[in-house]
Amino acid sequence: MNRRRWLQSLAWFSAGTAAAANPLARAASSSGETKKPIVLYCDLAIDPAREQEMLDAYHNHFKPVAQKHRGYVDLKMLKLRKVIQGGPAPAKSINYRFQLTYESEELRQQWIASADHVKYWPMIENTVADKGYLVLLTDAV
Numbered sequence: 001m002n003r004r005r006w007l008q009s010l011a012w013f014s015a016g017t018a019a020a021a022n023p024l025a026r027a028a029s030s031s032g033e034t035k036k037p038i039v040l041y042c043d044l045a046i047d048p049a050r051e052q053e054m055l056d057a058y059h060n061h062f063k064p065v066a067q068k069h070r071g072y073v074d075l076k077m078l079k080l081r082k083v084i085q086g087g088p089a090p091a092k093s094i095n096y097r098f099q100l101t102y103e104s105e106e107l108r109q110q111w112i113a114s115a116d117h118v119k120y121w122p123m124i125e126n127t128v129a130d131k132g133y134l135v136l137l138t139d140a141v
Helices: 003-021 023-030 048-066 105-112 115-125
Strands: 038-044 072-079 096-102 134-139
Touching (some): 038 105, 048 072, 105 115
Antiparallel strands (some): 038 096
């Protein structure tokens, strides 16, 4: 399976899981409306000396607060293991992928403008060695 197919299947799986767990998504499906979420990816070079600090901030602060915001579907912090196929590979310093799924880009924008995001995202971002990290916004199809 190539990288693009893997990402597509991951977005599809996330969308399917979200619909099953989310009453708004189920209601949209039953009404014939097909609302599909957005998925945001950030490839992060977390400073190895601050990795545990980042994980604590993610698990104990950022994710619990994010889950309470309207439009939230899913959030993952993924540690990169290896490239199995294709290229170009991420830079050697990239060791984590942040994955956020929201019902819509408009609701994600509300989340990032919130006081909670302003307070808790820096706890993660301050552990990133390169602030010019790649950010991809995708639409589930």
